[in-house]
Amino acid sequence: MNDTTAAPLEATQQDAVYAHLRQWVTVGRFLPGERLKIRNVAAELGVGLMPVRAALQRLAAEGALVNVPNAGVAVPRLSVAEFDDLLQIRMLLEGEAAERGAGRLQPEQVQALQALCDRMAQSLQQGRRDDYLAANEDFHVILYRAAGSPTLWGLIDTLWLKAGPISNQLFDTPASAPVLNDAHEDVMKALKRGDTAGVRRAVEKDIFVAGQFLRARLRAA
Structure with missing residues (x-):
């Protein structure tokens, strides 16, 4: 498969993983304070680590998740x-x-x-x-x-x-x-x-x- 074909397919998978995880956050699949481990999420979705990592960082950029130093990402707690x-x-x-x-x-x-x-x-x-x-x-x-x-x-x-x-x-x-x-x-x-x-x-x-x-x-x- 050449690079011009691989890139759109990779982007499509990343978007699909992002949409799936975003919906999980919205309906309360994850609890406040819960750490999300990339490997576990990838295994549950049946995808590789890269699209999950990209999706989690995208959600963190939106404020749905927070980056925790040396611990990946977690669900924020509200005051x-x-x-x-x-x-x-x-x-x-x-x-x-x-x-x-x-x-x-x-x-x-x-x-x-x-x-x-x-x-x-x-x-x-x-x-x-x-x-x-x-x-x-x-x-x-x-x-x-x-x-x-x-x-x-x-x-x-x-x-x-x-x-x-x-x-x-x-x-x-x-x-x-x-x-x-x-x-x-x-x-x-x-x-x-x-x-x-x-x-x-x-x-x-x-x-x-x-x-x-x-x-x-x-x-x-």
Whole structure:
């Protein structure tokens, strides 16, 4: 294989590995403070060390990970003040995206949201946290991207990178599971009423309620 063919293939693999790891960070696959070992990540993805190293450094440049001297990269820990700031900005931006998106959803998208809402309820009942987090991400992606604003979506996506690692700790508090899907059900009720402002309030409630559980975990730590 000549160099002109190898270079695009290598770049494509690096992009694929980056996208995969970025999604893992966003849904809370890695926990705050966790060190990511290149060899272990490469083995799990079934790829070589170089694309993983490049992807991890790219995520560190975005602030999703931090470089640790002589120890590779790790997931950053948020202070309470940093978390509070992140929570307020998320409520502001995601509330705006939700209200805009609610007015532009197609019927098939509303059906997809209902299916995801039902899936989240079932995942919570069965204690399947990874499936809940994956369905939760899909739910919000559909709603926010319907707003039709790449700029707004890009800002939200960046914030998710910072919020993702701590989101897994939602399930460390038993009291959270019974209420985590309430706001999603409120979103569906508001959509059926054609109440876009109600969708915004429901999304803000979703972020706020989850945030209180996570904030309590941060303070305890």
